[in-house]
Amino acid sequence: MDKFGFFYMIVMCVISNTDASCQFKDSLQGRWNGGYDAETRKNVVFSFDGDKLRDFTLNMPTLSQSDFTCVESYEKGDTTIYTLQNVETPQPIFGIQIDIYFCLAVKGEEYSILTGLNPILKDKVYGVKAGTSVSTNDICNQNGNEMNEMTQIADQMRKSEEITSLIDALERELEDRH
Numbered sequence: 001m002d003k004f005g006f007f008y009m010i011v012m013c014v015i016s017n018t019d020a021s022c023q024f025k026d027s028l029q030g031r032w033n034g035g036y037d038a039e040t041r042k043n044v045v046f047s048f049d050g051d052k053l054r055d056f057t058l059n060m061p062t063l064s065q066s067d068f069t070c071v072e073s074y075e076k077g078d079t080t081i082y083t084l085q086n087v088e089t090p091q092p093i094f095g096i097q098i099d100i101y102f103c104l105a106v107k108g109e110e111y112s113i114l115t116g117l118n119p120i121l122k123d124k125v126y127g128v129k130a131g132t133s134v135s136t137n138d139i140c141n142q143n144g145n146e147m148n149e150m151t152q153i154a155d156q157m158r159k160s161e162e163i164t165s166l167i168d169a170l171e172r173e174l175e176d177r178h
Contacts, residue, residue, distance in 0.1 A: 022073040024048040025080065025106075031153040034111065045153070053084055053104070059123040060090065066100070072136060079107040081114065083136050093120070097130040103140035110147035114140045 034044035047054040053068040068084035075081075086100040102125045103114035113124045121127050126139045 022070040022082065023051050024053070024070060024082070028106065032150045033153055034150045035148050052087070053082075058125070060100075060121050060125070066090075068100075068102070071101075076105075079105050081105050081140060083139050089130075093127070098127045099130050099132070099134075101126045101128070101134060101139045103136070103142075105147075107147065109150055109152075111150050112147045114142050116142045 028048040029050075031045065031047045034046060044057045046056045051070045053070070056066055056068060058066055067087040069087055070082050071085050072083040073080055082104045084102055084104060090098065090100060092098070100121070101115070105112045105114050115124045115126050117124050118127060124142075126134065126141070128134055
């Protein structure tokens, strides 16, 4: 092996073992309702917390909910693409310990998962043997034109309180007319 090849190998080892991270935008911080998942018959609720996506619902047989760390992010037009890796280690699959990744696109208050369905893991995730280097292109392997609406839970509660207040005022007004 020549000197350049040896140097390249050392650089690749350092990059693949470096904990890269990114932060979710301030506007995403907090708890969100991501809608209803007809497949799992669950309401999808998750939280953005610094560089973590917490309590994200999965359909995997060995892991139904997990926390993910933001590994990389970039802008594509008015959409931010986040590459995420599992924090918790799922049970081994076929005796192999795996790392789980997926790609999340966020545009305003809409999100989409840009990772194709993995038939073995039964979810839109990319799984590889633990410690294996992966690229964003491997993980973000789907167009993801289907966006799902997400609503910040604090906003839902405020809107609910406003509606309750309006109904109470309307009831008082109707009582005063009788």
